[in-house]
Amino acid sequence: MNRQTRIAVVGAGLGGMTVAGFLQRAGFAVTIYEQAPAFSRIGAGIILSANVMKVLRRLGIEQMIVDTGIKPDSYISRAWDTGETMYEIEFDAASEQRFGGPYLNIHRGDLHAVLEKGVAPGSIAFNHRLVALDETRDAIRLVFDNDAKVDADIVIGADGINSKVREYLLGPEPPRYIGAVAHRAIFPTEVLRGYKIPDCTKWWGPDRHLLAYFMTSKRDEVYVIGVVPRPQWNSDAASRPGSREELIADFANFHPDLLRVLEVTTDVSVWPIYDRERHDRWSGGRIVLLGDACHPMRPYMAGGGAMAIEDGAILSRCLAQFDDTAEAYRWYEATRVDRVGDVQRISIENSWMRGPTDTDWFYCYDPCVVELKPEPKESGQ
Numbered sequence: 001m002n003r004q005t006r007i008a009v010v011g012a013g014l015g016g017m018t019v020a021g022f023l024q025r026a027g028f029a030v031t032i033y034e035q036a037p038a039f040s041r042i043g044a045g046i047i048l049s050a051n052v053m054k055v056l057r058r059l060g061i062e063q064m065i066v067d068t069g070i071k072p073d074s075y076i077s078r079a080w081d082t083g084e085t086m087y088e089i090e091f092d093a094a095s096e097q098r099f100g101g102p103y104l105n106i107h108r109g110d111l112h113a114v115l116e117k118g119v120a121p122g123s124i125a126f127n128h129r130l131v132a133l134d135e136t137r138d139a140i141r142l143v144f145d146n147d148a149k150v151d152a153d154i155v156i157g158a159d160g161i162n163s164k165v166r167e168y169l170l171g172p173e174p175p176r177y178i179g180a181v182a183h184r185a186i187f188p189t190e191v192l193r194g195y196k197i198p199d200c201t202k203w204w205g206p207d208r209h210l211l212a213y214f215m216t217s218k219r220d221e222v223y224v225i226g227v228v229p230r231p232q233w234n235s236d237a238a239s240r241p242g243s244r245e246e247l248i249a250d251f252a253n254f255h256p257d258l259l260r261v262l263e264v265t266t267d268v269s270v271w272p273i274y275d276r277e278r279h280d281r282w283s284g285g286r287i288v289l290l291g292d293a294c295h296p297m298r299p300y301m302a303g304g305g306a307m308a309i310e311d312g313a314i315l316s317r318c319l320a321q322f323d324d325t326a327e328a329y330r331w332y333e334a335t336r337v338d339r340v341g342d343v344q345r346i347s348i349e350n351s352w353m354r355g356p357t358d359t360d361w362f363y364c365y366d367p368c369v370v371e372l373k374p375e376p377k378e379s380g381q
């Protein structure tokens with residue numbers, strides 16, 4: 001594609017930063033428009049598997065992420081009542097060799113600070129909340145809440161689960177509340193007063209689960225996310241304050257090893273969980289979607305951010321390779337929809353690493369080199 005093509009990325013999340021970084025490296029002038037005034041260190045962790053780390057390596061930021069987060073020794077699945085180990089995967093030099101990269105846990109705020117280094121300095125326009133799009137024959141106009149107006153040739157909607165770009169492309173449709181909330185808490189390890197916990201454990205109950213992991217190689221900060229059923233969420237707010245008592249009450253019957261951890265949690269907040277039904281139309285005209293803007297999923301496989309980052313890598317390759325925008329978008333969709341659909345399905349089942357699991361297809365995947373798939377031919381052609 002002509003390197004003079006004006007590309008606007010809406011949203012400086014995981015997917016937006018990835019696609020912008022790669023397109024800039026391919027010689028395109030790209031601006032990222034972000035509604036927030038700056039990146040903040042919101043209280044949550046994130047798991048980045050080898051398929052993601054390979055992408056971040058190409059953006060030159062893998063080592064910074066490794067230095068900031070932690071490569072856990074292993075991931076352990078345990079039964080809520082007996083504490084029995086249902087599955088364990090060890091992460092070491094041999095697994096890194098096999099998967100082509102490490103498995104990494106990190107604070108989201110720390111991740112974002114590093115991601116910012118993967119894009120050209122000054123290419124993020126903060127305080128720009130997209131409110132409207134207007135497509136004409138020659139360009140597409142982006143209108144922001146600060147009254148700024150920008151013309152572009154291509155708009156990449158990387159604006160998350162409540163995507164304005166998606167709304168323009170597919171019409172308004174609120175995301176689906178899945179009937180569950182996540183308690184989230186971060187606390188310093190010292191409050192455990194010497195009580196030792198593994199690097200990363202998922203506790204599996206009949207209708208709820210809880211994940212606890214360190215976020216730094218010093219093992220001085222613990223992240224806990226516990227998902228429980230809640231039929232209703234009657235608020236537009238992204239979260240509400242929670243409490244240690246509410247968290248413990250929701251996991252009261254769980255194994256003492258877990259309760260020992262929950263007893264020291266502080267700063268608990270409660271987040272409703274949303275997703276959308278699978279929908280395989282990700283583009284139209286000058287617009288293309290990636291990440292949660294087109295396929296938000298339940299956070300049960302640590303796959304949503306990974307899919308956004310993989311999307312960014314593949315979309316940038318398609319835009320760099322094909323002259324025609326529509327053709328680039330079709331190859332991008334053809335390459336991505338099946339894999340993303342599998343991750344969506346497994347996230348709904350909540351079955352990932354519950355018991356013996358084939359992880360190679362997920363972790364060994366490298367979106368920077370995987371063969372791009374041609375658009376499906378119409379039958380009869």
Ligand SMILES: Cc1cc2nc3c(=O)[nH]c(=O)nc-3n(C[C@H](O)[C@H](O)[C@H](O)COP(=O)(O)OP(=O)(O)OC[C@H]3O[C@@H](n4cnc5c(N)ncnc54)[C@H](O)[C@@H]3O)c2cc1C
Binds near residue numbers: 035225
């Ligand atoms: C509780 C929970 C735990 C999770 N844990 C993991 C995990 O461990 N591993 C993993 O891979 N995934 C995880 N996920 C999923 C992951 O967080 C998302 O899939 C990922 O953040 C999607 O990235 P994105 O770039 O598409 O969107 P986002 O990260 O949501 O970024 C969207 C960006 O767009 C901006 N924006 C929105 N609207 C506008 C607008 N109108 N104008 C301008 N800017 C706008 C937002 O401010 C934001 O910066 C988890 C999700 C949840 C809810």
